[in-house]
Amino acid sequence: MGTPAAPGALADPGAPPAPDGVSVVLFTSDLRLHDNPVLTAALRSAPRVVPLFVVDPGIAAAGFAVPNRAAFLADCLAALDEGMRARGGALVVRRGDVVAETCRVAAGTGAGEVHVAAGVSGYALRREERLRSALTADGRRLRVHDAVVTAVPPGAVLPAGKDHYAVFTPYFRRWSAEALRPVLPPPRAVLLPEVRTGPLPAASSLARGAASPALPRGGEAEGRRRLAAWRRGGLARYAERHDDLAGDATSRLSPYLHFGCLSPVELAAGARERAGGGCAGAEAFVRQLAWRDFHHQMLAARPDAAHRDYRTQGDRWREAPDEFDAWRAGRTGYPVVDAAMRQLAHEGWMHNRARLIAASFLAKTLYLGWRAGARHFLDLLVDGDVADNQLNWQWVAGTGSDTRPHRVLNPLAQADRFDPDGAYVRRWVPELAGVPGRAVHRPWLLPDRERARCGYPGPVVGLEEALERFKRARGRA
Numbered sequence: 001m002g003t004p005a006a007p008g009a010l011a012d013p014g015a016p017p018a019p020d021g022v023s024v025v026l027f028t029s030d031l032r033l034h035d036n037p038v039l040t041a042a043l044r045s046a047p048r049v050v051p052l053f054v055v056d057p058g059i060a061a062a063g064f065a066v067p068n069r070a071a072f073l074a075d076c077l078a079a080l081d082e083g084m085r086a087r088g089g090a091l092v093v094r095r096g097d098v099v100a101e102t103c104r105v106a107a108g109t110g111a112g113e114v115h116v117a118a119g120v121s122g123y124a125l126r127r128e129e130r131l132r133s134a135l136t137a138d139g140r141r142l143r144v145h146d147a148v149v150t151a152v153p154p155g156a157v158l159p160a161g162k163d164h165y166a167v168f169t170p171y172f173r174r175w176s177a178e179a180l181r182p183v184l185p186p187p188r189a190v191l192l193p194e195v196r197t198g199p200l201p202a203a204s205s206l207a208r209g210a211a212s213p214a215l216p217r218g219g220e221a222e223g224r225r226r227l228a229a230w231r232r233g234g235l236a237r238y239a240e241r242h243d244d245l246a247g248d249a250t251s252r253l254s255p256y257l258h259f260g261c262l263s264p265v266e267l268a269a270g271a272r273e274r275a276g277g278g279c280a281g282a283e284a285f286v287r288q289l290a291w292r293d294f295h296h297q298m299l300a301a302r303p304d305a306a307h308r309d310y311r312t313q314g315d316r317w318r319e320a321p322d323e324f325d326a327w328r329a330g331r332t333g334y335p336v337v338d339a340a341m342r343q344l345a346h347e348g349w350m351h352n353r354a355r356l357i358a359a360s361f362l363a364k365t366l367y368l369g370w371r372a373g374a375r376h377f378l379d380l381l382v383d384g385d386v387a388d389n390q391l392n393w394q395w396v397a398g399t400g401s402d403t404r405p406h407r408v409l410n411p412l413a414q415a416d417r418f419d420p421d422g423a424y425v426r427r428w429v430p431e432l433a434g435v436p437g438r439a440v441h442r443p444w445l446l447p448d449r450e451r452a453r454c455g456y457p458g459p460v461v462g463l464e465e466a467l468e469r470f471k472r473a474r475g476r477a
């Protein structure tokens, strides 16, 4: 228990006071103190607040609790608890069904309101509905806050007569003209009611299995440190360098955005300001943040796009377990694809250009269908996100929002262009570390003896044959 919230700073004359003086903040994808409208609104409406996180075994049962994100989440929760304690509070942790546990904590502390961020996935929307009806039945209120998980809320910009944008460019035009809400300061104090806090979960209790060896550390403080470094360093040259595979010149902020350690509003506002000052890097970065919102608004309007083709092409995907295994293991014989898949296994993260190449190879070159590929990415990505992952996969497969759905990325042309010296491949495919320059992208051209010494596999399929197969499948032969 600590000092009460600073008076005045948090008073909002517009918000009705919670009659009993306690509110619950249910943390979900917003694990931060800075610029968090959910936390700010709860502190404004009641002098005492329960910052709650519920570890719901339902997530594990649905296959979404995977070691990489579990490790990152454990860091995030520890950081959130530390931030709360520095302000006189603490994170309250419960384990069980999120709705039942939230209602129990609200009842136990006499809270009148529960505050939560608006989500976009089918799971989040169902949770919101269940929470609303359970709390209402108990005489309590659910308050749902927008512009927490995305910079511009889904539905805030709409094409005439439609419930979402299906094409990025017109969306981006409207998104760019949309004012962002003001960035909120972190609270100075958080005062808890009488409540048992519960132990913070260890990563091993959140998911079974070993995490990737080179995962980033999670948490708000780490995210803010990286954001500050990014603003001082890489951002200015992002426009010309973001596609350079070996240069690794993107922000790597995606896991912090996924878990809400960083606020998309704060990032977008800062980048828009720099872009307004003529920074081309910031302009390109803003565009990527808009892609994130774009996919969220698509999923919010079409939750089933997580599983079903958004725009079906009548595909009858092949089944070839050996080829799928070769792709997953990074042994397709196409070095740039294999480098990408090995980076994913080692770091739980992959460069965006590498994601495009690896996904296109599975969905179009091997024609094995996007769902299994997306599942594998979700099993490993530390930023694995239903909206961004599934809809990017659908974009690549041509079943999503790409306006040229039948284009096929040639992995060799991509490698020559985005890894011109072959440094990315040599970093991730040690068998080929001794092959100089861009020759590394075509190991089948090496002299027989050298090839045998490398022990690197031959190509799983010929590119021309694969392209013909894909064109036939899509009725374009």
Ligand code: FAD
Binding pocket: 242, 250, 251, 252, 253, 254, 255, 257, 258, 285, 288, 289, 291, 292, 293, 295, 350, 351, 352, 353, 355, 356, 359, 377, 381, 383, 384, 385, 386, 388, 389, 390, 392, 393, 396
């Ligand atoms: P930066 O280049 O620094 O971009 C800044 C931020 O913009 C990112 O952190 C991300 O939040 C957002 N962003 C950038 N590109 C995209 C995009 N194409 N779509 C949506 N948001 C974008 N991103 C995820 O966050 N989670 C995923 O599960 C995910 N799966 C993907 C699967 C495939 C097949 C593809 C092609 C892309 C996927 N992306 C996903 C998008 C993108 O690859 C990552 O966001 C990006 O590589 C993260 O690295 P970064 O933070 O350095 O990005």
